[in-house]
Amino acid sequence: MSRDFNFSPGPSMLPESVLRQAQATMLEFDGCGASILEISHRGADFLAVARQAEADLRRLLSIPDDYAVIFTAGGATTVQALLPLNFAAPGQAADYVVSGHWGKTALKQAAPCVDARIAASSEAGGFHDLPGRAQWRLSADAAYVHVTANETIHGVEWRDIPESGNAPLIADFSSSIASEPLDVTKFGAIYAGAQKNLGPVGITVLIVRRDLLQRDGQPRAPILDYRAQAASESMLNTPPSWNWYVLGLTVKWMLDEGGVEEFARRNARKAALLYAAIDGSGGYYRNEVVASARSRMNVPFFLHDPALDTVFLAEARQAGLLALKGHRVLGGMRASLYNAMPEAGVQALVDFMQEFQTRHG
Template sequence: MLKQVQRAYNFNAGPSALPLPVLQKAQEELVDFRGSGMSVMELSHRSALYEEVHNEAIRLLKELYKIPEGYHVLFLQGGASLQFSMVPMNFLQAGKSAGYVMTGAWSEKAFAEAKLIGEVFEAASTKQENYKRIPQFDELNYDKDISYLHITSNNTIFGTQWSQFPDTGDVPLIADMSSDILCKPVDVEKFALIYAGAQKNLGPSGVTVVILRPDMLERAAKNLPTMLRYDIHVKNNSLYNTPPTFGIYMLGEVLKWVKDQGGVEGIEQRNREKAALIYDAIDASNDFYRGHAEKDSRSLMNITFTLQSDELEKKFLSEAKKAGFVGLNGHRSVGGCRASTYNAVPVEACQALRDFMIQFQKENS
């Protein structure tokens, strides 16, 4: 019998909440996976049983995200942070530059890594506005002969998100979707490459998903160390070396759960309901709570706000912690508060936070 535990209201920015049914299934299968007498963590990554897990996760992601025929799905390691380097190593061609749209700390990090590899430039930036919004399409400034244009689809620290994506034509569009992948349907065909750390919406930390358009392999550099070459990972179905097998198993189980929720469309509907609960509490507070992001740039995944003073924020966070809320502190670089409402965060947790915010305002106004 599974042990019954009191679950926290988990608003951590990552690693973040996982679906309870997925955790319970993993608990059931932990010691004896599908009658093997072994945990999935003990299986050889060359075994038929693990290969079934691996390929099923790829198939489910392609199905749920409506990934076009021919695109490759890779399970890598090193997090999105390694992709900051792998992308320019593979695709920043000699004699060309790459454009980066600056929307927060993670795009800054990606830009800094690419700068070590070759010539890069800022195609747009809202840094002077403290990253309160996503640039408009007409603010994007780049030539048609660049190697690629890089964006960060959702900005965890500042709570902004691209609601639509630009059509870049022949310029390959590359996106870091670590913190909002699978939160809503996306036209994957717009992108030459998508990468995402799993620890927000896809599973536990340790797995990095890469979705790669097939023609990009022709552009990729071949004079790189083996583990930094996308073509090697494609050729070996992400099994060139030992992959993070348990993480991929968990990712596959999360994808099954997403399918049970009505797919990405069902998840989006629930995410909009969750975010609206908290944003409505902010908007109705008469400036007691102040949202950081401009309304048309608000994130479904990371809701950032401040209170009227540092003292009031400290009191809010202290009382929220006592009430069972976890992870509401804003990022150390910007302060304030942040509720990360990733896919697996239940509606009930967001309702509880909304009610807590309303009650706290009544008691402290």
């Protein structure tokens, strides 16, 4: 068996110890005579797993009691579609701060059910920078203000998300949750697909201030109702139990490694190493994002000659460096440096890039 360094944007690299634990319990889970894939989500064995995962996530992210934690299937995109149904009255405005592809997606998903307004956008500048607070045009009557904490494709990240005024701030943290300490109380809601920093694809986390759950929202089926989901411990229907279990293992791993403070240090070192290699390459490689807005999680970069892209990817693959192809929206390369990516992986990438430049420069 060989496990390479996987720079995929998601589903992405998981800690090997998590995969080994999942493997060990795949056939028989914790003395219950069956795999965790085979037991009822309402039985005591799975309920203990689900509750422990929530308790550990609360510890990891310092989530206060006045926030509910909801686990659902459907990905972050489904959350984007459900935000207006749950938190906006029919016809009400909602403000969207658009800093990249996923901010646009959030707006598009919400638009059928809310008066979705672009409060600010950095699209005119190619999403190379963030739209600063001074540019935000907030509506007086907005149900909420939506931001994308980290843009996975464009590689721009808010490090200190500005206050939103009266309307609660709702943030998509899909690609940066648990990468550094986070003040949950600044937000009305935070959501994230798990498949980057929290574990496997197939489960999504919504952390929501309980008073927002009291909003009437709009007519919706019970299964789309976050108030009902919170009241039923996310078990209105059969939850993605395996994914929930592996998320729990991943969260536990992060706690054992030293928690978000430790990951903040590691992530800062990893990002600094890669950006220094790009900036120090004399233009052979380039990243186009303004330094203050550069993402620590997703680093898009371009070779000076796009004709070399295919060779770069093939040789990287040979060197044990996976999934460096950039998103089709941007082209070029992208290295995703989530929590499970060890510093040795980034060092291997940087060594490869320098050696590639020497051979093909």
